[in-house]
Amino acid sequence: MMNIAVLLAAGKGNRMNSEVPKQFLKLDGKMMIEYSLECFEKSKVVDGVVVVTGSDDVSLVKTITASYGKVLAVITGGAERYLSVVNALSYIKDNAECSTVMIHDSARPYIDEELLERLKEDTDRYGACIAAVPVKDTIKIADEDGFIASTPPRRTLYAAQTPQCFEFEMVYNAYNELVRKYGDNATVTDDAEVVEMMTGRRVKLTQGSYANNKITVPEDMQK
Numbered sequence: 001m002m003n004i005a006v007l008l009a010a011g012k013g014n015r016m017n018s019e020v021p022k023q024f025l026k027l028d029g030k031m032m033i034e035y036s037l038e039c040f041e042k043s044k045v046v047d048g049v050v051v052v053t054g055s056d057d058v059s060l061v062k063t064i065t066a067s068y069g070k071v072l073a074v075i076t077g078g079a080e081r082y083l084s085v086v087n088a089l090s091y092i093k094d095n096a097e098c099s100t101v102m103i104h105d106s107a108r109p110y111i112d113e114e115l116l117e118r119l120k121e122d123t124d125r126y127g128a129c130i131a132a133v134p135v136k137d138t139i140k141i142a143d144e145d146g147f148i149a150s151t152p153p154r155r156t157l158y159a160a161q162t163p164q165c166f167e168f169e170m171v172y173n174a175y176n177e178l179v180r181k182y183g184d185n186a187t188v189t190d191d192a193e194v195v196e197m198m199t200g201r202r203v204k205l206t207q208g209s210y211a212n213n214k215i216t217v218p219e220d221m222q223k
């Protein structure tokens with residue numbers, strides 16, 4: 001039974017405003033998507049990788065991934081992140097013997113092998129976990145008029161990152177249930193939220209890293 005990494009690279013990167021989707025931009029001479037591919041390739045806890053990308057980019061990604069032995073398939077994503085995840089989980093269901101999955105955004109290139117090991121350990125122990133870090137800023141809840149409604153205590157607040165990791169059957173069923181209920185009108189923004197909504201499972205917050213930022217806007221490309 002395998003631990004499979006799902007590498008999401010089917011976004012268009014609208015906020016990056018670049019010619020090509022941001023996952024294909026170079027950071028320090030290397031394509032953003034390759035940082036994650038390299039980390040998965042080296043990791044002793046990852047057995048296979050399924051890469052999800054836009055229909056226009058499947059052949060490009062097949063070329064990029066040709067030298068990574070763990071890549072099982074390059075498949076087409078959907079219009080929203082969660083629909084790309086659904087495609088990956090369906091592919092895995094039909095084509096692999098998978099016990100756990102690590103769902104990861106190619107827009108977070110700065111993962112490391114130690115993080116993957118902490119996540120695998122917590123997945124085996126708790127069945128569901130995500131990389132997360134305590135927030136450094138004080139967070140405000142806003143009202144409709146842009147005034148502060150309240151201030152949640154900072155020690156209770158974490159910023160969610162990826163990878164987000166789960167027992168395969170559990171997360172597969174959670175996503176199936178989500179799509180059955182909401183079709184393509186769901187508003188979820190991460191995988192943990194799907195598990196929170198659709199199952200009673202508790203999701204562990206695993207120590208992420210402050211380096212593991214998501215690259216979203218052009219400013220994020222600078223070091």
Ligand code: CTP
Binds near residue numbers: 077
């Ligand atoms: N993603 C995906 N399929 C989609 C949308 C997003 O696989 N339909 C992936 C992106 O490639 C990215 C990750 O999900 O690695 C996180 O999404 P985000 O940072 O929002 O990337 P984009 O959707 O590409 O950017 P934007 O929202 O600015 O268009």
Ligand code: MG
Binds near residue numbers: 011
């Ligand atoms: Mg997006």
